[in-house]
Amino acid sequence: xxNFLANPMRFKKFANIVTPLFGLLAxxxxxxxxxxxxxxxxxxxxxxxxxxxxxxxxxxxxxxMGAYAGMAIASLLAYIWRHPLSDELARALALPGAAFTALGxxxxxxxxxxxxxxxxxxxxxMTSTLILLFLFIGYMAVWSSxxxxxxxxxxxxxxxxxxxxxxxxxxxxxxxxxxxxQTSSYSMPDAPGLPxxxxxxxxxxxxxxxxxxxxxxxxxxxxSIADAQVQRKKPTVSTxxxxxx
Amino acid sequence: MEPxxxxxxxxxxxxxxxxxxxxxxxxxxxVFFAVFLSLSAIAVGGEFKTLRPLAPSIIxxxxxxxxxxxxxxxxxxxxxxxxxxxxxxSGMSMGNYVLAKVCAHWLLSFLPLILALPIAAFxxxxxxxxxxxxxxxxxxxSPALVCYGAFSGACLVGFKGGGFLLVLLTIPLVIxxxxxxxSGAVSFSASGLFALxxxxxxxxxxxxxAIGIPAAAAALNTGME
Numbered sequence: 001x002x003n004f005l006a007n008p009m010r011f012k013k014f015a016n017i018v019t020p021l022f023g024l025l026a027x028x029x030x031x032x033x034x035x036x037x038x039x040x041x042x043x044x045x046x047x048x049x050x051x052x053x054x055x056x057x058x059x060x061x062x063x064x065m066g067a068y069a070g071m072a073i074a075s076l077l078a079y080i081w082r083h084p085l086s087d088e089l090a091r092a093l094a095l096p097g098a099a100f101t102a103l104g105x106x107x108x109x110x111x112x113x114x115x116x117x118x119x120x121x122x123x124x125x126m127t128s129t130l131i132l133l134f135l136f137i138g139y140m141a142v143w144s145s146x147x148x149x150x151x152x153x154x155x156x157x158x159x160x161x162x163x164x165x166x167x168x169x170x171x172x173x174x175x176x177x178x179x180x181x182q183t184s185s186y187s188m189p190d191a192p193g194l195p196x197x198x199x200x201x202x203x204x205x206x207x208x209x210x211x212x213x214x215x216x217x218x219x220x221x222x223x224s225i226a227d228a229q230v231q232r233k234k235p236t237v238s239t240x241x242x243x244x245x
Numbered sequence: 246m247e248p249x250x251x252x253x254x255x256x257x258x259x260x261x262x263x264x265x266x267x268x269x270x271x272x273x274x275x276v277f278f279a280v281f282l283s284l285s286a287i288a289v290g291g292e293f294k295t296l297r298p299l300a301p302s303i304i305x306x307x308x309x310x311x312x313x314x315x316x317x318x319x320x321x322x323x324x325x326x327x328x329x330x331x332x333x334x335s336g337m338s339m340g341n342y343v344l345a346k347v348c349a350h351w352l353l354s355f356l357p358l359i360l361a362l363p364i365a366a367f368x369x370x371x372x373x374x375x376x377x378x379x380x381x382x383x384x385x386x387s388p389a390l391v392c393y394g395a396f397s398g399a400c401l402v403g404f405k406g407g408g409f410l411l412v413l414l415t416i417p418l419v420i421x422x423x424x425x426x427x428s429g430a431v432s433f434s435a436s437g438l439f440a441l442x443x444x445x446x447x448x449x450x451x452x453x454x455a456i457g458i459p460a461a462a463a464a465l466n467t468g469m470e
Binding site: 127131134135137138141142145146151154155158159161162163165 | 396400404410413414416417418420424452456457460463464467468
């Protein structure tokens with residue numbers, strides 16, 4: 001599968017079919033998730049309507065972390081097999097990943113104000129999400145400040161892979177510091193879990209965010225392929241002119 | 246085994262010799278450490294009552310920042326004068342070279358900071374248990390700091406003005422170290438060397454050594470492909 005898609009032309013054919021599909025699915029899942037989340041789900045007994053922030057907040061952070069994991073995996077593939085497309089994939093994941101992480105932090109602080117009474121608290125999970133945002137920014141800074149594109153790709157890939165050891169720290173930091181942020185409602189022993197009327201919009205939103213991420217990333221990669229084609233055509237035009245002369 | 250160790254010692258001794266002959270430039274980190282500490286004390290107001298609880302955090306910040314700024318120079322002089330290429334041509338593995346550079350850097354930049362800790366304790370009027378806690382947390386966390394810093398330094402070889410980018414790249418990796426070393430220094434007086442924080446720090450240091458050195462070697466190799 002990876003080797004099949006490593007050819008940019010084959011990837012382009014594949015992406016031309018899949019990208020609009022992803023866009024449609026993202027639109028469908030996010031709009032239905034928003035309908036169920038905002039209008040057709042119960043209020044929380046203690047938090048009232050503010051619990052609806054959850055449907056935006058939880059999937060955003062999950063997709064942000066997923067984008068980082070995808071970036072690290074794509075960088076690993078690029079590092080071992082030297083597929084240039086894999087580098088482009090990792091690069092394309094960085095900006096939407098950072099945006100989702102920032103969205104998670106912002107909605108989290110709004111939700112924290114209504115339920116904990118504070119916008120920000122230096123607790124383990126928030127701190128490590130903030131670190132994740134810094135990692136995204138550092139990764140993008142490497143891309144933008146190295147002139148030699150091949151070298152930038154290799155170094156940014158290394159940065160992403162080394163940073164990915166931060167992801168398990170994010171996951172376990174709740175147990176290490178464990179101050180304010182609640183642990184996942186699913187993984188606690190004898191937790192009641194979420195009622196299905198709340199789990200449904202959450203799952204819909206998570207799916208919608210995933211397809212949206214895929215849509216943005218594939219579009220970016222298609223753009224960079226087109227860019228590379230334009231770059232390659234330029235010298236051939238001049239050589240044909242030279243031949244005419 | 247024999248050439249491995251002799252090459253390692255060779256690079257370490259060379260770096261020490263260069264540093265000692267450079268007229269004290271290697272001590273700039275120590276000066277920065279002292280300046281940072283006195284500036285923080287002035288900014289906080291200079292009262293020992295308010296300074297004492299903040300001291301472990303301020304001292305740790307001073308350690309981290311004076312180290313961070315030193316990594317920009319770690320590989321750049323070797324890369325600029327071409328000795329890096331010669332070392333690669335000589336058949337020495339890049340990992341071995343990075344290990345030697347990291348050891349030399351630890352001796353030249355980190356050891357002076359650890360030895361200066363009693364002076365920091367004197368400036369902030371710290372009790373003996375806190376000083377010993379700071380000493381052990383610095384010792385245990387140093388491999389992590391030095392290896393991650395070496396990785397960022399290797400990534401940014403040949404960059405113009407990579408100083409801020411280096412801080413940006415290293416800080417995320419160093420934040421867990423900072424959290425656990427500060428709380429480890431404080432909890433040393435209660436639970437001694439077997440405090441949870443020290444165990445976590447040892448783990449982070451081992452991970453950092455296993456990841457940072459090969460990654461730094463790979464980053465140096467990208468410049469010579």
